[in-house]
Amino acid sequence: MKIDGVPYRSVWVDPEDGWSVRILDQTRLPWTVEILRLTDERQVAHAIKSMQVRGAPLIGAVAAYGLALALRRDDSDAALEAVAAMLGRTRPTAINLRWALDRMLRALRPVAPGRRAAAAYAAAADIAEDDVETCRRIGQHGLPLLQAIAARKPGKRVNILTHCNTGWIATVDYGTALSVIYQAHDSGLPVHVWVDETRPRNQGSALTAWELGKHGVPHTVIADNAGGHLMQHGEVDIVLVGTDRVTRQGDVANKIGTYLKALAAHDNGVPFWVALPHSTLDMSVRDGVREIPIEERDAREVLETTGQTWDGRVETVRTAAPGSAGLNPAFDVTPARLVTGLITERGRCEASETGLRGLYPEFAAAA
Numbered sequence: 001m002k003i004d005g006v007p008y009r010s011v012w013v014d015p016e017d018g019w020s021v022r023i024l025d026q027t028r029l030p031w032t033v034e035i036l037r038l039t040d041e042r043q044v045a046h047a048i049k050s051m052q053v054r055g056a057p058l059i060g061a062v063a064a065y066g067l068a069l070a071l072r073r074d075d076s077d078a079a080l081e082a083v084a085a086m087l088g089r090t091r092p093t094a095i096n097l098r099w100a101l102d103r104m105l106r107a108l109r110p111v112a113p114g115r116r117a118a119a120a121y122a123a124a125a126d127i128a129e130d131d132v133e134t135c136r137r138i139g140q141h142g143l144p145l146l147q148a149i150a151a152r153k154p155g156k157r158v159n160i161l162t163h164c165n166t167g168w169i170a171t172v173d174y175g176t177a178l179s180v181i182y183q184a185h186d187s188g189l190p191v192h193v194w195v196d197e198t199r200p201r202n203q204g205s206a207l208t209a210w211e212l213g214k215h216g217v218p219h220t221v222i223a224d225n226a227g228g229h230l231m232q233h234g235e236v237d238i239v240l241v242g243t244d245r246v247t248r249q250g251d252v253a254n255k256i257g258t259y260l261k262a263l264a265a266h267d268n269g270v271p272f273w274v275a276l277p278h279s280t281l282d283m284s285v286r287d288g289v290r291e292i293p294i295e296e297r298d299a300r301e302v303l304e305t306t307g308q309t310w311d312g313r314v315e316t317v318r319t320a321a322p323g324s325a326g327l328n329p330a331f332d333v334t335p336a337r338l339v340t341g342l343i344t345e346r347g348r349c350e351a352s353e354t355g356l357r358g359l360y361p362e363f364a365a366a367a
């Protein structure tokens with residue numbers, strides 16, 4: 001996607017040296033566009049843990065390049081396994097991280113030391129390019145949902161509620177739920193997006209609002225708790241979110257607060273659709289509520305917030321009462337029964353094992 005007319009991806013190999021890895025520092029957005037240069041796997045691990053890079057598909061792609069960086073120095077079997085394990089421990093919920101590292105290990109274990117670094121860069125590039133095309137197709141398969149809503153309300157805007165950030169900066173390009181919104185907007189459909197602020201890290205008000213603003217998509221930032229009220233008053237035509245892991249029965253792990261949005265949507269008869277690439281499927285898990293590990297992040301993310309002062313300084317301030325403890329689960333799981341359907345690069349399906357088997361027969365055979 002573009003930033004002020006300049007095309008970007010969210011991760012790329014530096015064309016000047018051909019090996020270091022460039023990323024957008026998402027902790028600096030929306031205040032500044034800062035490009036970081038990563039030169040080893042430790043910097044990659046920090047970038048993922050600190051959420052300089054974030055978003056399920058993107059952390060997988062960046063971890064893949066982190067493995068390539070490590071193998072430039074030491075491409076022994078021991079180093080390959082140890083670095084993959086270290087990167088795999090950076091964040092527990094998004095299955096894309098393990099998916100990407102497993103794909104890298106399958107590609108690299110058969111390669112003789114001495115040739116592994118080049119093979120790793122090629123395999124990481126394949127993961128990145130696969131994600132770009134996958135996310136573009138997700139947008140294509142989601143578009144008819146918005147077209148159908150627009151056809152039922154001619155001359156009126158299609159109101160979409162989204163949670164967290166599922167845009168091009170959460171993937172290598174295009175995004176997942178936002179890929180649908182971008183394609184609808186670019187096709188001339190009158191879309192408007194209710195952007196959940198998405199406390200505590202404000203991926204919505206800071207990142208989704210920034211992305212949509214840069215692309216000229218009409219949007220309004222709302223408090224996380226306002227979505228149900230808007231649904232009760234007919235102001236939401238569809239809820240579109242991304243995900244960090246979908247189980248074989250269609251349970252959906254996503255940013256904390258998604259489950260509450262799904263409950264409100266179910267209670268108000270609002271369609272609740274989840275967009276995901278194949279790399280977000282975890283067919284080894286059935287019951288998401290009981291089996292998906294939920295990342296618990298530093299409580300300070302809840303007790304504090306970061307923003308820009310009126311004279312342009314970016315500062316972090318404490319918003320909670322001094323001395324109060326905090327708890328910060330970063331994800332929750334929405335049971336399949338609350339999900340209207342899944343939008344993937346292969347098409348749309350119901351949130352069920354049958355639905356997923358229909359789109360991904362190879363997974364059924366393997367599981």
Ligand SMILES: CSC[C@H]1O[C@H](OP(=O)(O)O)[C@H](O)[C@@H]1O
Nearest residue numbers: 054055056166170242243254255
């Ligand atoms: C395109 S998937 C984005 C997915 O990842 C986000 O989590 P985080 O910001 O913690 O990386 C959120 O759950 C989004 O739905």
